[in-house]
Amino acid sequence: MMRRQARLRREYLYRKSIEERQRTIQENKAKVKNALDKSHILPSALRKDALLLAEKTDWDDEGGQGIVTHEDDEYRWAGVEDPNIVITTSRDPSAKLKQFAKELKLIFPNSHRINRGSYEMTTLLEWCRSKNVTDFVQVHEHRGQPDTLIISHLPYGPTAMFSLTNVIMRHDIPNMGTMSQQYPHLIFHNFKSRLGQRVVNILKHLFPVPKEDSKRVITFANQDDFISFRHHTYKKEDGKNVVLEEVGPRMEMKLYSIKLGTVENIDAADTEWQLKPFMNTSKKRRYLSDDPGFLTKNATEA
Structure with a gap:
C-alpha cells in the first residue's frame, strides 16, 4: 500500500x-x-x-x-462519485468546538465526524486514504471560538485554509428552520478571478450533485474577500410566494492559504497562494473577484 x-x-x-x-x-x-x-x-x-x-x-x-492542469487531475472523479468527507477537530476541543463540528457534519452530506483523541495527523490521513475518503476537514479554535477551517482534498491535495469570524451556531439563530437532509443547491456570488474560481472548485466538490426538486440552498457570497456562508431551506406558499428559512450555522470565511499537498505534510508542500501582510493594505485589490496575482510568485512580485 x-x-x-x-x-x-x-x-x-x-x-x-x-x-x-x-x-x-x-x-x-x-x-x-x-x-x-x-x-x-x-x-x-x-x-x-x-x-x-x-x-x-x-x-x-x-x-x-x-x-x-493538475486541478483536472485532483478532481477527475467529481460528479461521478459522491464525496466522502471526514470531519475532526484539534486536540482537546472545547464543548463549543465539538458542537460546531457536529453542525458541519449536518452541512456536508456523506460526511463522518471522528474524535481526534491522541491520533497523529499522518495516521489519520493514512486511514482516510485506505477508506477512499475524498476530503479531510479540520476545525480549530481560539479561546473556545472556532477560528480556522482547513479543507484538505485527498489523496494529494490541495489544502485550503480559511480563518473564521462571526460564527453563530444553529440554535443561536432566531426562528431557526428545520435541518434538511437533501443534497443542497449551491450559490457562489462574486468569485470572478482565477483565485476565486479555484476557491469555488475546492468548495463545490464537498457537495454531491443535488436533485432538481431539492429545497435546500447553501450560499457562499464574496464581499471584500470575506466569504459569507449562509444555509437556507425554502418552500412555496399559495403556489407563488417563496419563503426562506435560515437553518444555520452562519459564519464569515477568509482564505489565507492554498497548499499543493495534504494537511500532514503542509510545511513541505508547495504554496499555490498565500495571503501576505502587504495585501491587507491594498484596499482596492480584491483577490477573489479581481485577478491581481493568482500564483505566489506573482503576488510576491506585486
Missing part, C-alpha cells in the same frame, strides 16, 4: 511539473493565432517558432479549455 501511494504521488508530481511548460506553449499559440487573425505584427520573441505554432493551432478546438 505504501509503495503504491509513493508511486502514484511521483506520477502526480511529474504530471504537474510539465504543466507550466504546456501552459507557456498554449499561451504562445494563442498570441500567434490572435496576431494572424487581426493581421498584427508578430511578437519578436515568437517569430522564430511562429510557423510551427501556427500549424499546431489548427488542431485546437473552439470549446477546449486549453491544457490539462
Whole structure:
C-alpha cells in the first residue's frame, strides 16, 4: 500500500511539473493565432517558432479549455462519485468546538465526524486514504471560538485554509428552520478571478450533485474577500410566494492559504497562494473577484 501511494504521488508530481511548460506553449499559440487573425505584427520573441505554432493551432478546438492542469487531475472523479468527507477537530476541543463540528457534519452530506483523541495527523490521513475518503476537514479554535477551517482534498491535495469570524451556531439563530437532509443547491456570488474560481472548485466538490426538486440552498457570497456562508431551506406558499428559512450555522470565511499537498505534510508542500501582510493594505485589490496575482510568485512580485 505504501509503495503504491509513493508511486502514484511521483506520477502526480511529474504530471504537474510539465504543466507550466504546456501552459507557456498554449499561451504562445494563442498570441500567434490572435496576431494572424487581426493581421498584427508578430511578437519578436515568437517569430522564430511562429510557423510551427501556427500549424499546431489548427488542431485546437473552439470549446477546449486549453491544457490539462493538475486541478483536472485532483478532481477527475467529481460528479461521478459522491464525496466522502471526514470531519475532526484539534486536540482537546472545547464543548463549543465539538458542537460546531457536529453542525458541519449536518452541512456536508456523506460526511463522518471522528474524535481526534491522541491520533497523529499522518495516521489519520493514512486511514482516510485506505477508506477512499475524498476530503479531510479540520476545525480549530481560539479561546473556545472556532477560528480556522482547513479543507484538505485527498489523496494529494490541495489544502485550503480559511480563518473564521462571526460564527453563530444553529440554535443561536432566531426562528431557526428545520435541518434538511437533501443534497443542497449551491450559490457562489462574486468569485470572478482565477483565485476565486479555484476557491469555488475546492468548495463545490464537498457537495454531491443535488436533485432538481431539492429545497435546500447553501450560499457562499464574496464581499471584500470575506466569504459569507449562509444555509437556507425554502418552500412555496399559495403556489407563488417563496419563503426562506435560515437553518444555520452562519459564519464569515477568509482564505489565507492554498497548499499543493495534504494537511500532514503542509510545511513541505508547495504554496499555490498565500495571503501576505502587504495585501491587507491594498484596499482596492480584491483577490477573489479581481485577478491581481493568482500564483505566489506573482503576488510576491506585486
